[in-house]
Amino acid sequence: GEDVEQSLFLSVREGDSSVINCTYTDSSSTYLYWYKQEPGAGLQLLTYIFSNMDMKQDQRLTVLLNKKDKHLSLRIADTQTGDSAIYFCAERGSFDQTGANNLFFGTGTRLTVIP
Amino acid sequence: DSGVTQTPKHLITATGQRVTLRCSPRSGDLSVYWYQQSLDQGLQFLIQYYNGEERAKGNILERFSAQQFPDLHSELNLSSLELGDSALYFCASSASPDLGSTEAFFGQGTRLTVV
Numbered sequence: 001g002e003d004v005e006q007s008l009f010l011s012v013r014e015g016d017s018s019v020i021n022c023t024y025t026d027s028s029s030t031y032l033y034w035y036k037q038e039p040g041a042g043l044q045l046l047t048y049i050f051s052n053m054d055m056k057q058d059q060r061l062t063v064l065l066n067k068k069d070k071h072l073s074l075r076i077a078d079t080q081t082g083d084s085a086i087y088f089c090a091e092r093g094s095f096d097q098t099g100a101n102n103l104f105f106g107t108g109t110r111l112t113v114i115p
Numbered sequence: 116d117s118g119v120t121q122t123p124k125h126l127i128t129a130t131g132q133r134v135t136l137r138c139s140p141r142s143g144d145l146s147v148y149w150y151q152q153s154l155d156q157g158l159q160f161l162i163q164y165y166n167g168e169e170r171a172k173g174n175i176l177e178r179f180s181a182q183q184f185p186d187l188h189s190e191l192n193l194s195s196l197e198l199g200d201s202a203l204y205f206c207a208s209s210a211s212p213d214l215g216s217t218e219a220f221f222g223q224g225t226r227l228t229v230v
Contacts, residue, residue, distance in 0.1 A: 031214070035221075042117055042205055042221030043158075088158065092214050102148070102160035102173050103214065 006089055006106035013114050018076040020109045022089030027070060029091040033103065034063065034074045037086045046074070046087075076111075084113045118142065119222035121206050127228045133194040136225045140187055140208030146170070147189040148209075148219060149181055153202035164189055165212040196229045203227075 003025045012018045030051050035043040049056045049063045056063045062075040089106040118141035128134055140147050149161040160173035164183035183189045203226050207219040
């Protein structure tokens with residue numbers, strides 16, 4: 001099945017940029033997502049990128065996709081303490097016996113922003 | 116607030132028991148997804164229902180079952196519980212049967228502890 005990998009921890013200083021990386025295995029993935037999970041809360045979709053795009057920018061967030069290397073990254077500019085959370089990379093499963101509608105998540109990267 | 120309601124928020128039960136987790140999707144959403152988040156397995160897709168019918172199946176154990184009712188709320192039934200079933204169970208909903216650029220909205224989860 002699909003395998004999505006992320007590093008577990010990242011610490012940055014407030015005001016710096018954060019870069020969270022993700023690798024995935026399913027080259028046929030059409031959509032890739034970044035979700036944020038704050039303590040005690042569900043997952044919140046931050047942004048997504050369609051596989052025919054290399055980059056997507058949304059305010060402080062920049063998503064870069066390298067399809068050749070199956071590498072996805074999320075850059076958060078001017079990181080704030082409120083950005084401290086767990087960030088999950090996810091890919092939409094391809095059309096197979098499990099259906100097209102499940103998301104395969106990475107392990108999540110815990111971002112800690114140091115004031 | 117995502118608009119997805121899960122009850123109960125916390126559940127403690129003994130091994131061998133059976134529990135039912137409930138999810139009310141966002142108003143108007145026809146798709147309901149169930150996910151299990153555990154420390155060792157990460158976030159795993161269990162099952163999806165769309166408008167009352169099972170749409171996709173993931174890593175759901177035979178001891179687990181789910182259904183979606185005519186009012187679109189969904190229940191996840193976990194039986195013969197084992198210690199390893201202790202996890203955070205998330206429900207998500209979306210408007211369409213197929214995730215893509217459609218966002219899945221997550222509830223806050225039900226934390227199940229099996230003792």
